[in-house]
Amino acid sequence: xxxxxxxxxxxxxxxxxxxxxxxxxxxxxxxxxxxxxxxxxxxxxxxxxxxxxxxxxxxxxxxxxxxxxxxxxxxxxxxxxxxxxxxxxxxxxxxxxxxxxxxxxxxxxxxxxxxxxxxxxxxxxxxxxxxxxxxxxxxxxxxxxxxxxxxxxxxxxxxxxxxxxxxxxxxxxxxxxxxxxxxxxxxxxxxxxxxxxxxxxxxxxxxxxxxxxxxxxxxxxxxxxxxxxxxxxxxxxxxxxxxxxxxxxxxxxxxxxxxxxxxxxxxxxxxxxxxxxxxxxxxxxxxxxxxx
Amino acid sequence: xxxxxxxxxxxxxxxxxxxxxxxxxxxxxxxxxxxxxxxxxxxxxxxxxxxxxxxxxxxxxxxxxxxxxxxxxxxxxxxxxxxxxxxxxxxxxxxxxxxxxxxxxxxxxxxxxxxxxxxxxxxxxxxxxxxxxxxxxxxxxxxxxxxxxxxxxxxxxxxxxxxxxxxxxxxxxxxxxxxxxxxxxxxxxxxxxxxxxxxxxxxxxxxxxxxxxxxxxxxxxxxxxxxxxxxxxxxxxxxxxxxxxxxxxxxxxxxxxxxxxx
Numbered sequence: 001x002x003x004x005x006x007x008x009x010x011x012x013x014x015x016x017x018x019x020x021x022x023x024x025x026x027x028x029x030x031x032x033x034x035x036x037x038x039x040x041x042x043x044x045x046x047x048x049x050x051x052x053x054x055x056x057x058x059x060x061x062x063x064x065x066x067x068x069x070x071x072x073x074x075x076x077x078x079x080x081x082x083x084x085x086x087x088x089x090x091x092x093x094x095x096x097x098x099x100x101x102x103x104x105x106x107x108x109x110x111x112x113x114x115x116x117x118x119x120x121x122x123x124x125x126x127x128x129x130x131x132x133x134x135x136x137x138x139x140x141x142x143x144x145x146x147x148x149x150x151x152x153x154x155x156x157x158x159x160x161x162x163x164x165x166x167x168x169x170x171x172x173x174x175x176x177x178x179x180x181x182x183x184x185x186x187x188x189x190x191x192x193x194x195x196x197x198x199x200x201x202x203x204x205x206x207x208x209x210x211x212x213x214x215x216x217x218x219x220x221x222x223x224x225x226x227x228x229x230x231x232x233x234x235x236x237x238x239x240x241x242x243x244x245x246x247x248x249x250x251x252x253x254x255x256x257x258x259x260x261x262x263x264x265x266x267x268x269x270x271x272x273x274x275x276x277x278x279x280x281x282x283x284x285x286x287x288x289x290x291x292x
Numbered sequence: 293x294x295x296x297x298x299x300x301x302x303x304x305x306x307x308x309x310x311x312x313x314x315x316x317x318x319x320x321x322x323x324x325x326x327x328x329x330x331x332x333x334x335x336x337x338x339x340x341x342x343x344x345x346x347x348x349x350x351x352x353x354x355x356x357x358x359x360x361x362x363x364x365x366x367x368x369x370x371x372x373x374x375x376x377x378x379x380x381x382x383x384x385x386x387x388x389x390x391x392x393x394x395x396x397x398x399x400x401x402x403x404x405x406x407x408x409x410x411x412x413x414x415x416x417x418x419x420x421x422x423x424x425x426x427x428x429x430x431x432x433x434x435x436x437x438x439x440x441x442x443x444x445x446x447x448x449x450x451x452x453x454x455x456x457x458x459x460x461x462x463x464x465x466x467x468x469x470x471x472x473x474x475x476x477x478x479x480x481x482x483x484x485x486x487x488x489x490x491x492x493x494x495x496x497x498x499x500x501x502x503x504x505x506x507x508x509x510x511x512x513x514x515x516x517x518x519x520x521x522x523x524x525x526x527x528x529x530x531x532x533x534x535x536x537x538x539x540x541x542x543x544x545x546x547x548x549x550x551x552x553x554x
Contacts, residue, residue: 169386175343176381177401177452178374180367187400191391274436275390 009271016267022260029073030080039067041074041227050243059249062236068249074227075250079209079257082142086208087201089147094154094200098193099185101155102162116155124149124211125218132220139212142221146211150204157200158193165192195269202265206258213254229254294318295340295460295492299352302335302344302516310335311516312352317460322486322493324503324524326539327513333496336513337462340494341379342369356460374401378453382465384445388437395421395433398451405456420451424481443474447481454485460492467502479505501543504528512536 010016038056045065053060059068101112128145135141165171166189174184213230215221222228233250240247270276295317302310310332317323325333339350342361354361356377361369373379378401381387388397398420399413408416414433421429424447437445446466453461463482467475483506486493497503503510504524511521512535520533531537 169381169383170389172343173379173381173387173449173452174389174400175370176341176373176379178370178372178404178456179400180370183404187392188389192389273391275438 019264085143093151097155098158324507332516378458
């Protein structure tokens with residue numbers, strides 16, 4: 001009953017629609033790339049280097065004659081993997097920290113708040129450098145470091161929101177209806193903080209895409225054998241004065257994906273909040289108020 | 293099915309805000325707790341349900357059907373809440389979750405206590421909405437609290453509290469946030485539901501005029517202590533304490549007389 005409701009509302013928003021299309025397209029590309037790409041993305045053909053966009057290399061080739069479209073498609077796999085992984089780590093860490101910081105006894109609450117304040121002082125890049133100096137550069141470094149960085153961010157924003165909802169009358173009413181603390185968490189508290197959480201999470205996933213590109217660029221992320229938008233951008237950027245067009249493709253892919261994730265998060269927040277939905281749905285559901 | 297409260301003390305940070313309150317609610321009785329704000333009447337009600345705010349502790353004795361509620365683990369209390377004892381809060385705007393449909397909230401306690409499926413619960417919500425005389429219940433249960441009027445919201449809150457057919461209903465100033473005309477409707481609804489079902493009622497208010505329409509007995513509180521209690525007719529005709537006399541004066545003073553004549 002509610003499921004098609006929020007999806008319809010999300011689709012009705014231009015930002016939401018853009019977000020859905022972009023995220024679906026990137027996801028689909030990643031799935032397709034697992035089975036098929038126009039060329040082998042790592043196939044080197046020196047005779048075909050620096051080809052402009054043409055048939056059969058639709059987006060041209062790079063300095064080793066690799067097909068840029070195939071590299072982008074293969075890189076989408078990495079992007080999706082990193083965004084989902086970092087999102088998962090950030091969600092788990094963020095919600096656990098927020099719940100510990102909001103719902104437990106006073107001493108635990110205060111300690112968690114201090115811990116979060118300390119952790120938030122560490123930039124993602126620093127965490128990534130620390131992890132990769134021990135275990136070496138890999139996608140896991142990106143996932144874990146962005147996950148920790150944004151998990152802490154989510155905790156910091158969600159914790160006071162959780163406190164606010166916890167003290168609202170409807171949570172008390174829920175307890176009065178016989179909800180156990182866990183049922184209350186599930187039915188009232190988490191849905192109550194969902195708007196804040198979703199925006200943070202979509203932002204975190206967008207940053208994960210950027211961070212993967214950035215960290216791979218700096219050499220902390222994907223190894224050079226792994227196709228990645230960040231690595232591709234780094235490779236091509238060296239030749240930007242000679243072959244400027246080639247740099248555009250990975251740059252565009254990163255920009256559009258980040259924008260799509262951000263707008264999807266924004267749209268989701270608006271679509272799932274029934275008190276905001278009046279603007280779009282008022283005309284259809286408006287009924288004259290009956291005085292009780 | 294009776295509630296017996298003996299020497300109930302609620303302290304917040306060592307301050308006794310409810311100080312030795314005792315009263316009985318026999319089966320089917322309608323008892324009012326009346327007093328000015330800060331007299332401890334709401335905390336008394338919350339103590340019965342074990343829902344005191346953090347930092348507040350209760351001692352003394354609250355016996356529900358010979359089961360001592362003070363000191364009962366929260367899990368056991370949760371089984372009682374909503375199922376045997378229901379509560380209606382003062383402010384229906386905040387007591388309903390703004391992001392859940394009215395129907396889901398009405399059926400919440402039924403889903404927990406009777407283990408109904410989602411579909412059965414939805415049907416039950418419509419039946420419960422009809423019981424509290426909400427207009428067009430089938431459509432109304434799909435709406436959100438902000439789409440309802442204040443009186444409708446309070447009816448939803450009453451339906452929530454009564455969905456499991458509790459044996460005791462606690463109503464914490466349920467009409468204070470409503471317009472005067474709607475107050476009368478909601479009071480009438482509460483009274484008919486309570487008497488039809490034969491459940492007990494604890495009605496909390498600061499307004500003796502409201503209480504006289506619904507309760508048979510009253511307990512007058514001041515600064516956390518009982519100053520007077522007894523049948524409402526006696527309190528109305530022969531108030532013994534100055535507090536009761538003050539409440540009576542306030543209740544009659546609000547009646548507007550045309551032309552200023554007595």
